[in-house]
Amino acid sequence: MHFTTYDAPQVAADYTTIAEKSPFVYGLTNYIAANLSANVVLAAGAGPAIGAGADWTSTFPATAQGVWINTATVISNSESEIRTAAQTAHRAGTPWVLDPVAAGSAPEYDSLVKSLLAFRPTVIRGNASELVALAGGEGQGRGVETTLNSDQAVGHIEQLARDTGAVVAVSGPTDYITDGTATVAVTGGDRRLTQVTGAGCSLGALTAAAVAAVEDPLRATVASHAAFARAAEIAAQTVGPHGGTGSFAVALVDGLHTLANADN
Template identity: 40%
Template sequence: MTDWGQHLSKMRETAPLIQNITNYVSMNIMANVLLAAGASPAMVHAEEEAAEFASFTSALTINIGTLSAPWVRAMEGAAAAANKAGTVWVLDPVAVGATGFRRATGTKLLEYKPTIIRGNASEIMALGGMVASGKGVDSADSVEAAKAAADELANATGSIVAVTGPEDYVTDGSKAFVIANGHPTMPLVTALGCSLTGVVAAFAVGQPPLDATAAALAYYGLAGEVAAEMASGPGSFAVQFLDALHNITPEALAHGAKVQLA
């Protein structure tokens, strides 16, 4: 039986520095989430310094939520620098199928070989070239419908692909896990999905990326379950969620992780 808590323990021992090129909506929330989990966030996106920073950070995340041409150049420079340094980097293809600019950016970033790709079902399907039914940044497709696209995308890119939703699916193209942790209130708090990408990156530093991603998803979902027990609505849930991320122990994760081979 896998001890999923060991991945949380190793992440906290490392306290990795995570560079996040993310959207305006999520910056503050994502930084607080990473601090609560035990990592160190850096919100570095300027074209003039993003690549330099990516050459020495522990891990990099790239989120295409609020795109602009200078940001895309920063993303490409940072991804190239991460590759050169052998640094883990995670792509969050927010609403990648919504516009031509997003589709082109997503396709371009795949050329830089992300270690992990994390998105909702519609995003993963669109990134893989399938017809998807996204509603802005929200998924209109089921995780089940995206599993084949995730496997194909993983095989085509060499990346770990995580599809997040009511149940999560993470695959390397041949081996896959289903993670059943989580709570329905989580999508009602803005930027929790974006922030999850940072937690996935933190877990993947110095750890096998498939297992680390599954552990990160279980940890995040378990925090949602714990928070829901104390919350009376989305506002109090957001506060309780940060506390849960901070207070969950490796032992609690080992006991509470709902991870199965797919």
């Protein structure tokens, strides 16, 4: 296992490639996370579109450079729309990110989540409970929250990566990203990330922007997670140890923008 942070030159260079290429990324996400996700993508230098308006799910994934699907979008979009977006991205060869929010929570919902694996996501990212459940283990999630630590999910995500051919990333105090052969641990961040609604969901959006800009999906996913962790540290410095989570969320977006424009 290799440990890294945003300080690694390749990692920082991969993240700033997003702003250099300014890809168009399309996402389906829940309405709770949509605003933060869009702002995170914009802060990184990419251009987002979110939602299933008109025939977007059958057209945008084919014209975008990256796609993300947060399965909690089922609260406002149909299962058919979700599958259409995944299928369109797959057929077009557009790299896409699956965020299996609340996987393991209910049999019918899990059937939808697992059906999306047939469309070969480029990256699967989530919390430990979600990914352990998706890998066939006992995730023990509590709604959309994890009860497991990211360290406990490493073996499961490595197997899930081998089974699906996707890069798999689990978030936690330490993030782990694997292609089933190589596993990278990303350290850093701030505890207040767990207290901002949609933070994990927006990391899925950022990862879609990264895979749209960086050809190697493992490197792209490492870069998005490392940049997110460093932006959280910047936010913590900005608001101080006693700063509220509302101001922290704003400072997080500012931190991603600062990193993306570090050479300007």
